[in-house]
Amino acid sequence: MSGGNHAAPLSGIRGVDFSRTLAGSLSANILSDLGADIIMVEVPSRGPRGIAKSGLAATTSGGVDARGNYECRGKKSIILNINEPEGLEIFRQMVEHLDIVQNNWRPGTAERIGVDYETLNKINPRIISCSISGYGNKGPYRERGSFDSVAAAHSGMLSMTGEPNGPPMLAGQAFVDYSTAVWASQGILAALFHREHTGVGQNVEVSLFEVGLSTHTFFATQHLLSGKVPRAPGWSVGMLSLAGIFPTKDGHITLGVLGDRSFPPLCRVLGRPEWGDDPRFATETERMRNKRLLLELVHEVMVQQPTEYWYERLVEARVPVAPVKTLDAALADPQAQALGCVVNVEGVEGKPVPIVRNPVNLSSHQPIYDPVPQTGQHTAEVLQELLGYSQQKIEQLQRQGIVSLGESGNGQ
Numbered sequence: 001m002s003g004g005n006h007a008a009p010l011s012g013i014r015g016v017d018f019s020r021t022l023a024g025s026l027s028a029n030i031l032s033d034l035g036a037d038i039i040m041v042e043v044p045s046r047g048p049r050g051i052a053k054s055g056l057a058a059t060t061s062g063g064v065d066a067r068g069n070y071e072c073r074g075k076k077s078i079i080l081n082i083n084e085p086e087g088l089e090i091f092r093q094m095v096e097h098l099d100i101v102q103n104n105w106r107p108g109t110a111e112r113i114g115v116d117y118e119t120l121n122k123i124n125p126r127i128i129s130c131s132i133s134g135y136g137n138k139g140p141y142r143e144r145g146s147f148d149s150v151a152a153a154h155s156g157m158l159s160m161t162g163e164p165n166g167p168p169m170l171a172g173q174a175f176v177d178y179s180t181a182v183w184a185s186q187g188i189l190a191a192l193f194h195r196e197h198t199g200v201g202q203n204v205e206v207s208l209f210e211v212g213l214s215t216h217t218f219f220a221t222q223h224l225l226s227g228k229v230p231r232a233p234g235w236s237v238g239m240l241s242l243a244g245i246f247p248t249k250d251g252h253i254t255l256g257v258l259g260d261r262s263f264p265p266l267c268r269v270l271g272r273p274e275w276g277d278d279p280r281f282a283t284e285t286e287r288m289r290n291k292r293l294l295l296e297l298v299h300e301v302m303v304q305q306p307t308e309y310w311y312e313r314l315v316e317a318r319v320p321v322a323p324v325k326t327l328d329a330a331l332a333d334p335q336a337q338a339l340g341c342v343v344n345v346e347g348v349e350g351k352p353v354p355i356v357r358n359p360v361n362l363s364s365h366q367p368i369y370d371p372v373p374q375t376g377q378h379t380a381e382v383l384q385e386l387l388g389y390s391q392q393k394i395e396q397l398q399r400q401g402i403v404s405l406g407e408s409g410n411g412q
Helices: 022-033 066-072 085-095 109-113 117-123 148-154 175-198 208-214 217-226 263-269 273-277 284-289 291-302 307-316 327-331 334-339 379-387 391-399
Strands: 014-017 037-042 076-080 100-103 128-133 203-207 243-247 252-256 321-323 342-346 352-356
Touching: 014 022, 022 037, 022 066, 022 100, 022 128, 022 175, 066 352, 076 085, 076 379, 085 117, 085 379, 100 175, 117 128, 128 175, 148 175, 148 208, 175 203, 175 208, 203 208, 243 291, 252 307, 263 273, 263 307, 284 291, 307 321, 379 391
Parallel strands: 014 037, 014 100, 037 076, 100 128, 128 203
Antiparallel strands: 243 252, 252 321, 342 352
């Protein structure tokens, strides 16, 4: 995101991101998409966010690193060795000009290095620090590491994924990482808004474990009230009589009957209008009581026709429905095209890289993505603009191994 986009909601906000994992990087992405000037601080011997410069093998295609380009979009990159006293002092000088500092280290790491909130607050009382960790800053698991699937397992999410009597299964996406990023960025935005009223910053803490628990929403409340432990729903939504995934003649379709009004139209589409008058299915209460029978009857009908046949007719009947699509089909869907969900950014390899854009649509702001930076590309620029360092001093720091100007050598 170009820092010069004055129409952007976060124009004028500057932050540093030390993140090395998806949750932190995506949190910074959200802020950057909204116009914040985000500076990634890299360790001299490593690639972006600790990933090798060649990228992860599983995320690299045709020499283009999908993950690296996605996470680095719209940000600046500097290489600064804060493990050296002089590098740490340079960063502390930068703090005077920052609004946000984010990390995803284990608790205690920031304190050990000397970049924790209490230390930074003494330098700049307006600073907002955000710490993303596996288990939070207290409790018996405080010092443990975590990542998406570990948090999903520990928070009970995986026990509710898969078949009712089958083993737990992973989700296809990094739900905990993504949700953590959303909550972390929301906490930062709340702290920025609070600062407008008070003039002081604060510390924001978010853990993957807490986020995983929060995804249970009212299911956790229901368990705490009833004592019943929810299980994996399989293909049927547990709290509704007729909602979930249904096999068709050539695939699968998802539909949901939300209340009594949607049921008669569904019956007519299925060619079974008499079900709407059947006392066993007349109300949601009765349908829940006879759920197993109802699902069997619907299955028997739906497998007789292809997905598109049911989809067209259920849409026309205003029954909530969608075919179960693969990712390629979803990205090529006319609705995705109409919304402009896929945009191109100039990747670090110098090639256009397609990404799914930020899903928030603001009437007065549309993200403008700068080219994905080379590691250390903005080292000289940041040190000159923020701290007034001369080129001679920067080159001396590079010879000392305190900073690096990246692969181009000039850091601009």
